[in-house]
Amino acid sequence: MKFNENYFLPLKTVTVLIILFSVIAFMSFGFKNDFTTVRGKNDLIRDSVESVKAFKDVYKVLMSPRCMNCHPAGDVPLQDDNSRLHDMFPQRGQDGKGLYAMKCSNCHQPTNMEGLNTPPGNPNWHLPPANMKMVFQGRTANQLAKQLVNPKTNGNKTLQKLIEHADDGLVKAAWDPGEGRTVPPMSHEEFKKAWITWIKFGAYAPGSK
Amino acid sequence: MITLNINNKNYNVDVDPETPLLWVLRDTLGLVGTKYGCGMAQCGACTVHLNGQAVRSCVTRVSSIAGKKVVTIEGLSEKNDHPLQKAWLELDVPQCGYCQGGQIMSAAVLLRENKNPTEKDIDNAMVGNICRCGTYLRIRKAIQLAAELQRKGG
Numbered sequence: 001m002k003f004n005e006n007y008f009l010p011l012k013t014v015t016v017l018i019i020l021f022s023v024i025a026f027m028s029f030g031f032k033n034d035f036t037t038v039r040g041k042n043d044l045i046r047d048s049v050e051s052v053k054a055f056k057d058v059y060k061v062l063m064s065p066r067c068m069n070c071h072p073a074g075d076v077p078l079q080d081d082n083s084r085l086h087d088m089f090p091q092r093g094q095d096g097k098g099l100y101a102m103k104c105s106n107c108h109q110p111t112n113m114e115g116l117n118t119p120p121g122n123p124n125w126h127l128p129p130a131n132m133k134m135v136f137q138g139r140t141a142n143q144l145a146k147q148l149v150n151p152k153t154n155g156n157k158t159l160q161k162l163i164e165h166a167d168d169g170l171v172k173a174a175w176d177p178g179e180g181r182t183v184p185p186m187s188h189e190e191f192k193k194a195w196i197t198w199i200k201f202g203a204y205a206p207g208s209k
Numbered sequence: 210m211i212t213l214n215i216n217n218k219n220y221n222v223d224v225d226p227e228t229p230l231l232w233v234l235r236d237t238l239g240l241v242g243t244k245y246g247c248g249m250a251q252c253g254a255c256t257v258h259l260n261g262q263a264v265r266s267c268v269t270r271v272s273s274i275a276g277k278k279v280v281t282i283e284g285l286s287e288k289n290d291h292p293l294q295k296a297w298l299e300l301d302v303p304q305c306g307y308c309q310g311g312q313i314m315s316a317a318v319l320l321r322e323n324k325n326p327t328e329k330d331i332d333n334a335m336v337g338n339i340c341r342c343g344t345y346l347r348i349r350k351a352i353q354l355a356a357e358l359q360r361k362g363g
Contacts, residue, residue: 088251090336090337091333099333099334100263100315100318100323100330100334101256101263101315101316101318101319101334101335101337101338102333102334102336103263105262105264106250106262106264106265106337107250107264107265107337109268109269109270110273113249115249117251119249119250119268
């Protein structure tokens with residue numbers, strides 16, 4: 001018995017198409033979190049390209065002396081525009097507010113003092129606490145982004161709390177650092193926009209290379 | 210007019226609210242045991258207690274301390290018999306003496322918060338008080354002696 005080969009042609013075509021669509025669907029699923037724009041939980045619009053692009057600006061600010069100086073790799077804060085170790089080497093202490101006669105607020109008043117080289121002021125001056133140091137110094141953009149979104153390393157903050165943190169009084173003090181100190185490389189408004197964009201588009205970490 | 214509580218006594222002072230406490234202590238009230246060293250919280254010579262904390266009075270505005278208790282070196286003890294003062298005398302710590310009031314005020318906070326400080330604790334607490342005579346080793350020994358006196362109740 002001889003089969004009519006043309007009889008099976010549509011079947012072959014359909015089979016190939018099914019396999020092809022399956023592969024495309026599988027790949028789409030696999031890359032959904034990385035390359036497509038979808039609306040997820042908490043009104044997050046997942047877009048890794050926009051998110052990573054925004055984080056470039058965020059990273060520039062966080063690694064500027066005004067932010068990084070209080071997020072040191074060690075237990076002594078950093079100081080000045082060259083981020084050297086703080087004069088007198090005050091220690092972090094358990095709560096991040098210093099030790100004994102060397103507590104932050106012993107010198108850092110609620111507001112800035114007049115004059116060059118006087119201690120900048122804020123009523124909440126402190127480092128991160130010893131049990132969650134939230135180090136910025138030395139972190140790559142990839143490492144810092146991952147650290148910032150992880151509640152175990154970001155001070156137990158949800159994404160919503162992270163967004164609100166942009167308006168924290170001590171964060172905003174970076175743009176009012178007292179005489180003779182540079183401010184971060186963009187305005188607070190621009191930073192906040194980049195910060196929220198980074199988070200709202202999925203808080204993606206840039207590539208590790 | 211601002212009312213300040215200094216060494217358990219109230220003073221009404223007519224000064225600019227932005228005036229640093231150090232100037233009020235020395236120039237307005239005549240409490241000159243607290244010294245001017247650098248004027249920018251870098252040396253510790255002006256250290257006083259504000260609600261028990263060792264603040265630098267050269268950068269502490271009087272407007273920020275209304276209602277709070279200030280203790281200067283003159284008010285640390287009624288009879289100059291604080292364990293630190295006894296230890297300072299015993300070990301003849303000062304050389305020129307200029308920084309010593311600030312040193313003792315910082316050390317007093319350390320001993321209140323840590324009854325048995327290690328050398329590292331002492332260094333961490335005292336690192337903000339500079340002594341141009343270099344009496345650091347005697348200061349450290351005196352703090353250890355004072356801690357011992359304190360533990361013995363005296």
